[in-house]
Structure formats: C-alpha cells, structure tokens
Amino acid sequence: MPEQFLFAMEVILNGLMAGVLYALVALGFVLIFKASGIFNYAQGVMALFAALTLVGIMDGQVPFSHLINATFGTDLHHFGWHVPALLAIILTAGVMVAFAWLVQKFIFRHLVNQEPIILFMATIGLAYFLEGVGDLMWGSDIKKLDVGLPQGINEWIDVTTFEAFGYGFFIDNLDISASIVAAILVAVLIMFSQYTKQGRALRAVADDHQAALSVGISLNFIWVLVWSIAGFVALVAGIMWGAKSGVQFSLSLIALKALPVLMLGGFTSIPGAIVGGLIIGVGEKLFEFLIGPMVGGATENWFAYVLALLFLVFRPQGLFGEKIIERV
Numbered sequence: 001m002p003e004q005f006l007f008a009m010e011v012i013l014n015g016l017m018a019g020v021l022y023a024l025v026a027l028g029f030v031l032i033f034k035a036s037g038i039f040n041y042a043q044g045v046m047a048l049f050a051a052l053t054l055v056g057i058m059d060g061q062v063p064f065s066h067l068i069n070a071t072f073g074t075d076l077h078h079f080g081w082h083v084p085a086l087l088a089i090i091l092t093a094g095v096m097v098a099f100a101w102l103v104q105k106f107i108f109r110h111l112v113n114q115e116p117i118i119l120f121m122a123t124i125g126l127a128y129f130l131e132g133v134g135d136l137m138w139g140s141d142i143k144k145l146d147v148g149l150p151q152g153i154n155e156w157i158d159v160t161t162f163e164a165f166g167y168g169f170f171i172d173n174l175d176i177s178a179s180i181v182a183a184i185l186v187a188v189l190i191m192f193s194q195y196t197k198q199g200r201a202l203r204a205v206a207d208d209h210q211a212a213l214s215v216g217i218s219l220n221f222i223w224v225l226v227w228s229i230a231g232f233v234a235l236v237a238g239i240m241w242g243a244k245s246g247v248q249f250s251l252s253l254i255a256l257k258a259l260p261v262l263m264l265g266g267f268t269s270i271p272g273a274i275v276g277g278l279i280i281g282v283g284e285k286l287f288e289f290l291i292g293p294m295v296g297g298a299t300e301n302w303f304a305y306v307l308a309l310l311f312l313v314f315r316p317q318g319l320f321g322e323k324i325i326e327r328v
Contacts (some may be wrong), residue, residue: 007289008286008289008290010171011285011286011289012282012285012286013171014171014172014175014285015281015282015283015284015285015286016179016278016281016282017171017172017175017176017178017179017281018175018281018284018285019277019278019279019280019281019282020175020178020179020182020274020277020278020281021175021178021182021237021240021241021244021254021277021281022254022257022258022261022276022277022280022281023182023261023273023274023276023277023278024178024182024185024233024236024237024240024277025043025044025047025234025237025254025255025257025258025261026258026261026262026265026273026276026277027185027186027189027230027233027270027273027274028040028043028046028047028230028231028233028234028237029043029255029258029262029267029273030262030265030267030268030269030270030272030273031189031226031229031230031233031270032226032227032230033267033268034206034226034267034268034270035202035205035206035222035223035226036108036205036223036226037116037119038108038116038119038120038123039116039119039120039123039267040123040230041120041123041124041126041127041255042123042124042126042127042130043230043234043255043258044127044251044252044253044254044255044256044258045126045127045128045130045131045134045252045255046096046099046130046230046231046234046238047234047235047237047238047241047251047252047254047255048131048134048238048247048249048251048252049099049130049131049133049134049234049238050092050095050096050231050234050235050238050239051145051235051238051239051241051242051247051251052134052137052138052143052247053092053095053134053137053138054088054089054092054145054147054235054238054239054242055138055143055144055145055242055247056137056138057083057088057091057092058082058083058084058085058088058147059078059082060078060079060080060081060082060083061077061078061079061138062076062077062078062079063137063138064136064137065077065139066136066139067136085146085147085148088147089147089235089239092235093231093232093235096228096231096232096234096235097228097231099227099231100224100225100227100228100230100231101224101228103126103227104220104223104224104227107122107126108122108223109220112219127252131249131252135249140249142246142247142248143242143246143247143248144246144247145239145242145243145246145247146243147239147243174240174243174244177240178240181236181240182236182274185233185236186270186274189229189270190270193270198222198225201217201222202222202225202226204217205217205219205222206268237254238251241254257280257304259305259308260276260280260304260305260307260308261273261276261277261280261304262276262318263276263308263311263312263318264276264279264280264307264308264311264318264319265277265318265319265320266317266318266319266320267318268320269318269319269320271320272318272319272320275319275320276318276319279307280304280307283303283304283307284299284300284303284304285300287299287300287303288300288303
C-alpha cells in the first residue's frame with residue numbers, strides 16, 4: 001500500500017482516540033441538559049475542579065493553605081502523607097456528589113420554572129465561582145497528575161507501536177486508555193438509564209417534567225443525581241486531560257471543544273456525544289493532514305467550529321437530536 005495512505009490511517013486512528021476525550025466532556029453537558037434543560041457552562045470548570053481536588057488529595061495538600069498562611073502567618077502546605085490513587089479518586093467522587101447537592105440546594109432549587117437564559121447565566125456564575133474556589137483551595141500552579149496512566153506532564157509520550165502492511169503505526173497509550181475508559185463509562189450509563197429505577201425516572205423527567213411529578217418522581221432527587229453523574233464524568237475527563245497536559249487552569253477551556261461535538265451529535269443524545277466527538281477528532285486530524293499544508297497549518301484550531309456552523313445552518317438539531325415542532 002502507498003505510504004501516504006497508511007500514514008492517513010494512522011492519523012485517523014489517533015483522531016478517533018482524541019475524539020473520545022472530546023466526547024467525555026460533551027457527555028456531562030448532555031446528561032444535565034437532557035434531564036433539566038440547563039446548558040451547563042460550568043462543565044469544563046467542573047473537570048478542572050475535579051482534577052485539582054484529585055491532585056490535592058493524592059499529595060496530601062492542605063485545602064486553602066495559601067489563605068490560611070496569609071491570614072495566620074503559618075507555613076502549612078501538606079499534611080505529610082500521600083493518598084493512593086484509587087482512594088483519592090473515590091474521595092474526589094464524593095466531593096463531586098457533595099458539590100451536586102450544594103448546587104441543587106442553594107442555586108437551582110430557587111430557579112425552578114425560570115427562563116432558560118436565567119439558568120444559563122447561573123451556570124456562568126457557577127463556573128467562575130468554582131474556578132475561584134479551586135484556585136484558593138489548591139493554588140494556580142501547574143500540577144502533575146499520575147494515577148498510573150501511561151503518560152504524564154513533562155514526560156516522553158508513551159506510545160504503542162505495531163506494524164501492518166510493512167508500515168509502523170504509533171498510537172498514544174493514554175488515548176488507548178481513554179478510549180477503553182470511555183467505552184466502559186458509556187456502557188454503564190446506558191445500562192443505568194435502561195435497567196435501573198433511577199435511570200427510568202431520569203428518562204421520564206427528560207421527557208416531561210410535569211408528568212414525572214404526577215407519578216411521584218422527585219425532581220430534586222433526579223437533578224442531584226444527574227449533577228452527580230455529570231460530576232463523575234467531569235472527574236474522568238479531568239483525569240484524562242490532566243494526565244495528558246497537566247492540571248492547569250486552561251483545562252477548563254476543553255469545554256469549548258465540546259460545543260461543536262454537541263452541535264453535531266445533538267444536545268439530548270448520549271450516543272450523539274460519542275459519535276460527534278469521534279467525527280470532530282477524526283475530522284480535525286484528517287483535515288490538518290490533507291488541507292493543513294496548503295493553508296499554512298493550524299487548522300485544528302478552527303475546523304471543529306466551522307463544521308459545527310455548517311450543522312447549525314443545515315441541521316440545527318444535530319445528527320441524533322430531536323427536532324422540535326411547534327404548532328400555533
């Protein structure tokens with residue numbers, strides 16, 4: 001086979017792996033929007049906060065140590081222990097569940113039946129508040145995240161190599177790990193949605209809030225549940241992206257790349273988030289490979305948004321989204 005074709009196949013494989021990471025972030029958006037109609041602008045910051053909290057717990061860092069030291073003139077930074085990665089992930093998941101409960105109790109509980117723009121503005125405020133709290137709790141320096149995944153910041157990229165048709169393929173091991181984790185996570189979410197009482201209640205709320213209330217489903221419980229699941233998805237995404245490029249405040253910007261994914265897949269579809277992520281991942285890598293040299297490169301920065309714009313013009317509900325028809 002021509003070497004150019006084989007290299008394109010390698011680009012596609014790596015694009016699929018990158019698309020999985022985009023899909024992980026998009027999943028959090030879909031879960032919350034599907035159950036409550038809220039577009040959660042804070043999803044990217046939730047991934048950042050989860051990753052910061054995980055690193056802080058693993059390193060035994062004292063929360064708000066900078067604030068405590070400045071107030072009391074102490075020099076307290078670490079407790080002097082290191083928490084195993086698995087236990088730290090469990091504790092961080094507990095923090096995200098507590099965060100979900102606080103968000104529902106003190107914010108969205110008081111905004112029931114408000115206009116969507118008000119709910120959206122609330123999530124913008126939540127995003128900046130959470131980013132500020134994360135800075136105060138854990139500091140703003142770049143942190144290395146090592147939970148046993150193949151790659152960490154400032155290390156050589158760990159790759160898997162294999163040969164086919166006489167050509168050596170190189171695939172990032174972290175992307176392979178992310179793909180496996182994402183596949184398991186999606187399977188678990190689908191099984192939870194289809195075969196559990198809480199999952200069926202979540203789907204009922206997504207279809208019709210008033211009908212769900214009439215049969216005794218608690219909206220408060222469902223919204224706490226869905227924000228908890230979105231928090232866990234944010235934790236997984238934060239681990240993957242944090243291991244890839246370090247835990248830093250630019251991590252919150254991954255939400256911007258999830259927006260084209262949502263526009264392609266549809267805001268209410270879990271499979272759409274996955275398919276949209278894969279399309280964006282493969283598309284931007286392949287476009288950079290084929291067209292990038294002709295236009296000076298750097299097409300990965302804008303390809304996803306141009307593709308999303310085309311979808312907004314010709315199919316605004318996305319590939320798997322529901323088309324809303326209003327009769328007057």
